[in-house]
Amino acid sequence: MKLTKSIKVVLVAISASSLVLAGTTTGNAAPKKALKSIRIAAVVKGLDNPFFIGIKEGIEETAKNYGVFANVQAAPGLNDDIGQANKLDSLAGQNYDCYIVIPISSNNLSQAVGKITKKKKTVINIDSPIDSASLAAAGGKVTSFAGTDNFAAGKAGGAKMVAAIGAGKKIGLIAGLAGNVTSNARIDGFKAGAAGATFVGPVNADWDTTKALDAANAMITANKDLAGFFAANDQMAQGVGKALKAAGLKIPVYGVDGIADALAEVKAGSITATISQYPYVMGKMGVEACIIAAQGGKVPASTITPYYIIDSSNISAALENKSTRGYFPNQTPPGAYNDPYTALIKK
Amino acid sequence: MKKRGNNSDALAKASASDSNLISNLQVKFKDPFFWSDWLVVVAFAVVIGFFGLIAPAEFLTLWNLNNILVAASIPTIIVVGQTFTVLTAGIDLSVSSTMTFGAVSFGLAFTNGWSLWKCCLISIVAGAFVGLLNGLIIAKRKINDFIVTLGMLSVASGAALVLSDGKPRQIISESLSTLAINDKFNIPYLMMVAFVIVLIGHFTLFHTKFGTHVLATGGDPDAARAMGISIVKVKIAVYVISGALAGVAGILAISRIGSAEPAANTAILLNSVAAVVLGGVSLFGGRGSIFGPFIATLLLQSLLNGLTVIGVAAYYQYLSIGLVVILSASLVRTEK
Amino acid sequence: MTNDSFAIECKDIKMSFGSVEALKGVSIYAKPGEVTAIIGDNGAGKSTLIKCISGVYKSDQGAILINGKEVNFTNPEESRSFGIETVYQTLSLIEDLSIWQNLFLNREITKGFGPFKVLNKYKMKDEASKMLKNLDVYIPSIKSRTRKLSGGQRQAVAICRAAGWGSSVVIMDEPTAALGVRETAKVEELIKRMKTQGLAILLISHNFDQVLRLADQIWVMRQGELMAGLRANETSGDELVALITGAKSGRG
Numbered sequence: 043m044k045l046t047k048s049i050k051v052v053l054v055a056i057s058a059s060s061l062v063l064a065g066t067t068t069g070n071a072a073p074k075k076a077l078k079s080i081r082i083a084a085v086v087k088g089l090d091n092p093f094f095i096g097i098k099e100g101i102e103e104t105a106k107n108y109g110v111f112a113n114v115q116a117a118p119g120l121n122d123d124i125g126q127a128n129k130l131d132s133l134a135g136q137n138y139d140c141y142i143v144i145p146i147s148s149n150n151l152s153q154a155v156g157k158i159t160k161k162k163k164t165v166i167n168i169d170s171p172i173d174s175a176s177l178a179a180a181g182g183k184v185t186s187f188a189g190t191d192n193f194a195a196g197k198a199g200g201a202k203m204v205a206a207i208g209a210g211k212k213i214g215l216i217a218g219l220a221g222n223v224t225s226n227a228r229i230d231g232f233k234a235g236a237a238g239a240t241f242v243g244p245v246n247a248d249w250d251t252t253k254a255l256d257a258a259n260a261m262i263t264a265n266k267d268l269a270g271f272f273a274a275n276d277q278m279a280q281g282v283g284k285a286l287k288a289a290g291l292k293i294p295v296y297g298v299d300g301i302a303d304a305l306a307e308v309k310a311g312s313i314t315a316t317i318s319q320y321p322y323v324m325g326k327m328g329v330e331a332c333i334i335a336a337q338g339g340k341v342p343a344s345t346i347t348p349y350y351i352i353d354s355s356n357i358s359a360a361l362e363n364k365s366t367r368g369y370f371p372n373q374t375p376p377g378a379y380n381d382p383y384t385a386l387i388k389k
Numbered sequence: 390m391k392k393r394g395n396n397s398d399a400l401a402k403a404s405a406s407d408s409n410l411i412s413n414l415q416v417k418f419k420d421p422f423f424w425s426d427w428l429v430v431v432a433f434a435v436v437i438g439f440f441g442l443i444a445p446a447e448f449l450t451l452w453n454l455n456n457i458l459v460a461a462s463i464p465t466i467i468v469v470g471q472t473f474t475v476l477t478a479g480i481d482l483s484v485s486s487t488m489t490f491g492a493v494s495f496g497l498a499f500t501n502g503w504s505l506w507k508c509c510l511i512s513i514v515a516g517a518f519v520g521l522l523n524g525l526i527i528a529k530r531k532i533n534d535f536i537v538t539l540g541m542l543s544v545a546s547g548a549a550l551v552l553s554d555g556k557p558r559q560i561i562s563e564s565l566s567t568l569a570i571n572d573k574f575n576i577p578y579l580m581m582v583a584f585v586i587v588l589i590g591h592f593t594l595f596h597t598k599f600g601t602h603v604l605a606t607g608g609d610p611d612a613a614r615a616m617g618i619s620i621v622k623v624k625i626a627v628y629v630i631s632g633a634l635a636g637v638a639g640i641l642a643i644s645r646i647g648s649a650e651p652a653a654n655t656a657i658l659l660n661s662v663a664a665v666v667l668g669g670v671s672l673f674g675g676r677g678s679i680f681g682p683f684i685a686t687l688l689l690q691s692l693l694n695g696l697t698v699i700g701v702a703a704y705y706q707y708l709s710i711g712l713v714v715i716l717s718a719s720l721v722r723t724e725k
Numbered sequence: 726m727t728n729d730s731f732a733i734e735c736k737d738i739k740m741s742f743g744s745v746e747a748l749k750g751v752s753i754y755a756k757p758g759e760v761t762a763i764i765g766d767n768g769a770g771k772s773t774l775i776k777c778i779s780g781v782y783k784s785d786q787g788a789i790l791i792n793g794k795e796v797n798f799t800n801p802e803e804s805r806s807f808g809i810e811t812v813y814q815t816l817s818l819i820e821d822l823s824i825w826q827n828l829f830l831n832r833e834i835t836k837g838f839g840p841f842k843v844l845n846k847y848k849m850k851d852e853a854s855k856m857l858k859n860l861d862v863y864i865p866s867i868k869s870r871t872r873k874l875s876g877g878q879r880q881a882v883a884i885c886r887a888a889g890w891g892s893s894v895v896i897m898d899e900p901t902a903a904l905g906v907r908e909t910a911k912v913e914e915l916i917k918r919m920k921t922q923g924l925a926i927l928l929i930s931h932n933f934d935q936v937l938r939l940a941d942q943i944w945v946m947r948q949g950e951l952m953a954g955l956r957a958n959e960t961s962g963d964e965l966v967a968l969i970t971g972a973k974s975g976r977g
Contacts (some may be wrong), residue, residue: 089703116703118693122656123646128460129689132697147557149647153570179561180570218553220651230524246555272575294689444895505873596844598833605819616831617802676821 065221074338075139080110082332083133084142084325085151087170088120091249091277092301093321094144096373097169100325101142108333108387113138121219122251123150130154140164140332144324147224148173156180164335169346170224185335187344188327190319192224192298195349196231196272199296199317202351203270204236206294206314211269214261215244216254216282218274225249225274228298232272242268254281262289273296276304276316283312300352300360300372308357315353318360322373323347323381330383337388348379367387394588406449427506427721429668431683433688435517440695442482447698459569461690462579463645464660466638468668468682469590470631477607477624479534481631483523484638485658486545489651491516491639493549496558496649505564513636518544520632524625546653553651565644579641586634591679603627607674660689663714689713731793732757732925733778733809737785740773749771749949755894755925755942760916761883762928762936762957762977765946766969771929775896778927780804781810784818791893798906807893814885814899819873824864827871842924856889857882860918877908881915888919895919896927901935913939933962947971 084101086094098114115133117126125148130143134157141158143165145151147320152172155165159182167184175239177184203213213236218225229244242261247253257337262268262285270293271286273279279297297304300318307313324347334341352360352372360375440448447453467484474481490514498508523541568578591628594600605613606623614620638657641648667685670677692713696706731754740748748770755761774969777784779802788795791807792816798804801811818827830851835842853867862881864874871879880900887895901909916939919926930936934945937957945952945968952968967973 114702115697118656118703118707121652122654123650123652124463124642124654125656125693127645128456128693129697131456131459132453132694135450135456136447136698147646147648147650149557149559150645150650153566153645154645158572173559176559176561178649179566220550221553221557246550302601482802505911577801596846597842598835601822601826601833602831604822606821609817611815612819613830615801615811615813617805675819679873706877 055133069250074383075336077109077333080140080333081138081144082112082140082329083136083138084114084328085126085130085133085145086114086116087126087146088118088122089116089189090120091275092303093275093299093319096301096321097144097325097328099373100322101329102325103322104326104329108329110329110333112329117146121146123147127151127154127169129187129249131157132173134158134161134163138163139336140166142168142328142332143172144169145172146170146219147221149176150361152176152180152182154326155182157172159183162389164332164341166305166328166331166335166341168328169321170222173223185343186331188331188347190324190325190349192227193231193234195298195319196228196233197235198231198349198351199228199272199298199315200232200237200239200314202235203232203272203296204239207269209238210240212242212267213269214242214268214271214282215275216256216257216271216278217244217246218249218271218278220246220248223389227272229272236272239378244274247273247281249275249277251277251284254278255285256281258282258285259289262286262291273297275299276301276313278311279304279316280307282342283307287312298331300350302372305352305357305372308352308354309361315351318350318352318372318375320348320375320379323379325382328383330381330387334383334386339386339388341386342382345380345382348375350375350377397528426669426678426681428704428717431687432667432717433684433691434593436688436691436695440678440691440699444695444699446691448695452659453694453698455572457687457691457694458580459645460694461687462577462583463638463641464664464686464690465580465683466586466634466641467661467674469586469679470634470666471665471684472533472590472668472670472677472679473594473603473627474631475607475665475670475672476603476674476677478610478672479527479607479624479626479627480662480672481520481523481628482535482538482658483519483541483545484631484635484661485652485695486506486542486549486656487516487519487632487635488639488657489653489708490519490545490549490552492643493553493558493651495640495643496560497552499560499562499649500558505562509640510575511685513633513637516636516639517629517633519635520629521625523632524628527628528621528624542658549653550651553649555651557648557650559648560643561647562644566641566647569641569644577724579645582637582641586605586637587679587683594679599623603674607671607676609675636637660686661709667714667717732754732791734793735774735778736788736790738774738777738784738789740770740777740782740784741835747949748777750787751946751949751951753944753951753954755866755873755927757923757925758920759941760920760926760928760939760945761942762930762940763931763944763946764930764965764969765952768948769946769969770949771946772898773949775811775898775927775929778804778894779809779896779959809894809896810891810902811888811896812880812883812887813900816879818871818879819881821870821919823870824857824867824874824882825850827882828853828856828867829891832890856885859922860885860888860915862915877904879909880904880908880912884912884915884919888922888924891924894925894927896929898929899931900928900964901930901932909928909935933965936965945969955966 086097097346101112101114115129125149126146129153143151158165164185167187169189173298217229242265245257247257270280273282276297276299279295282295294314300316304316331341360372456494493506494515498511526537602618602623606620610620664682664685668681734754736749736752738748742908765771780798783799834845834848836845837843862885864869901912940957943955943957
């Protein structure tokens with residue numbers, strides 16, 4: 043009798059302590075939730091750029107696959123930093139377990155994230171990073187960041203272009219919204235990768251096709267010896283492509299993102315290559331990170347999302363459309379990539 | 390018998406005054422100017438009622454109403470300035486760039502160690518300066534205000550980029566954060582600032598000589614000139630007001646965003662024009678109020694908030710806002 | 726006739742626009758408490774003369790005397806400071822402002838001091854009612870917007886404003902040109918009542934019947950020159966026509 047009693051005591055002690063231990067290894071204090079009761083809210087930049095539509099698709103499809111609820115909102119416009127903060131505020135006051143955010147500037151969502159952190163809800167930051175200093179000042183906490191290493195992506199592009207056009211040539215640079223961290227990283231990365239080349243610009247074209255067209259025209263007129271162009275995103279690369287066509291210039295132009303229109307242009311030849319990002323994968327990772335957190339698991343602090351250079355050599359594979367809604371192709375990279383989140387989700 | 394007689398007398402009197410009331414109301418409802426004043430209030434009530442009915446647990450919470458007030462603060466300040474310019478039959482298309490220019494000036498001063506108050510002053514003075522340029526060119530050179538302020542939109546925007554070298558400056562300030570995040574009696578500080586400006590604007594417009602002259606300048610500039618009102622001075626003044634208020638809005642934007650951003654926010658401009666029209670201010674000048682556009686701003690922000698809260702996709706949100714504005718503008722028949 | 730019995734006297738006014746001589750030396754006068762009409766065909770120079778008197782133009786040569794004293798002004802504000810008020814053909818009323826606001830336009834009464842001057846609406850409304858009452862003009866509510874008034878009512882308001890602020894001369898340019906028969910009659914009654922206030926009324930009108938009904942003194946102009954100065958009770962419509970067209974010449 044005494045033995046069974048002591049065995050019972052030991053068993054109770056073991057299970058109690060394992061429960062306690064399980065609790066302390068979580069990244070946050072949220073209780074475990076069943077999949078179907080998890081509610082996720084997301085605020086992306088603007089839906090006038092297909093890149094963010096890709097993120098939206100990734101979030102919505104992944105949510106559907108796992109059976110969780112997702113509400114994807116977007117800022118009213120690509121430069122409406124205040125409007126985006128308003129949106130996140132609106133959602134912060136509602137009953138969501140987790141928030142996926144892509145800030146327009148590195149600071150504009152910090153206060154809203156602070157409010158969410160105060161409510162002890164999880165925040166996952168994807169694509170564009172929130173500045174850590176302003177986040178800390180607002181008392182905000184980001185559980186996980188998943189985004190492309192824009193510097194590395196730019197660098198790969200720079201190296202490839204120099205390999206294609208030769209050393210010591212002049213390359214035109216078209217940047218995004220002034221002061222934007224993502225744009226700066228890509229441009230700086232490209233310059234680092236394009237060793238020995240000289241550069242014209244960077245000129246800001248606010249992520250806009252027409253502005254990029256105008257900027258490229260000006261550069262072409264002023265520099266007759268331009269050997270190539272790099273635009274910090276595909277929509278701007280499209281503008282550059284149009285300018286080159288109008289000028290009858292056949293020099294390479296690289297973009298970044300991998301949106302459907304750009305892929306079509308790569309196939310047609312008006313854009314030479316795009317350093318494709320995988321917004322669908324980012325959205326997927328965001329949802330998965332949310333689920334892990336809601337289930338009380340430990341979320342990896344940061345993950346690099348994949349990029350691939352797509353040009354005429356691998357365009358056909360990229361154009362395969364795997365979207366369930368037939369939306370657009372190139373959702374996942376043509377090769378393997380690292381998704382540390384999937385394994386951590388408890389079914 | 391007597392009692393019944395008395396009753397029927399009373400009834401007759403009552404129905405006579407009732408029919409007076411009804412015919413009075415009928416006259417009022419047929420008057421398009423009645424609607425231009427009251428439409429925005431009715432529309433606002435409809436929007437709140439709509440979202441309150443379909444999602445009371447999410448929309449009608451104190452937290453959410455607080456969000457709406459915060460979101461409406463910056464647009465409110467801009468709209469007061471815009472109202473003054475539109476009342477003179479003008480318009481200020483440079484407000485969003487002026488706001489950015491003020492914010493960037495603030496940022497420059499702040500990172501150079503100036504005191505918070507001086508930085509705020511710089512933003513307002515910078516905004517007023519842009520307004521002064523607008524006013525001088527419009528009033529003295531007699532060039533169309535649409536064109537001048539459109540040009541100034543680019544000039545101020547470019548100046549902001551030059552001053553900031555295209556880079557945002559982080560502004561970390563305890564006081565500004567408190568301003569942006571906190572509230573008293575559930576009214577956010579930001580909205581208190583905005584509301585004070587609304588009150589000052591209302592008072593100036595309806596209780597000072599200057600306000601009457603603004604209405605006269607917009608209503609009939611020839612008549613105003615004939616009575617000796619200096620149209621030039623009035624026009625310059627309203628653009629300075631608009632610019633200075635844009636500078637104030639720039640300070641509040643910094644408090645909310647945490648940095649002085651060099652890129653102009655065009656949504657602010659478009660919403661200010663929408664709110665001015667919705668609020669019953671005639672684009673031909675001379676007729677309007679300050680409270681109308683203020684309520685219209687609250688309406689627009691409530692609409693944006695409500696649609697987000699009930700999960701309407703972003704595409705439909707653009708559509709809804711546009712529809713509301715067009716519908717209201719067509720109902721408000723302010724013909725000249 | 727001594728000169729200081731004239732509310733206003735113009736001596737030898739000359740005005741040219743480039744090579745066009747609009748006024749070739751015109752001398753007129755108007756007595757207080759009288760309606761003085763200026764008539765003439767188009768291009769006679771009536772409007773130009775009136776604009777010199779109201780300060781819109783500064784005449785090249787000549788003098789203007791108010792109550793016997795020579796005055797100089799270069800803009801309408803200065804002319805107003807000598808008690809000269811004008812009722813323009815367009816009335817210069819702001820439609821979306823109320824009647825009392827129009828009556829006090831640019832002459833608003835304020836209370837308070839320094840930078841904290843507030844409109845004294847109570848006083849203005851009170852004074853506005855008095856201005857209208859002085860000339861027996863009946864408007865149901867001085868708070869209603871001017872837009873809601875009929876043509877005749879607006880004319881009456883504009884006239885009351887001029888009469889209320891003017892202390893020497895009130896100029897009226899075609900006051901009933903746009904009005905119907907009944908409203909014209911009402912405005913003419915109003916003009917007659919103004920005479921009792923001791924103002925000199927300068928009336929420009931194409932309507933000779935009206936001129937003969939209202940005026941005490943008539944000045945006839947033709948091509949920048951003064952053709953004749955007559956007392957209304959000593960002349961006839963036919964004679965006026967003859968003088969205007971030049972069929973009859975000289976001082977009648």
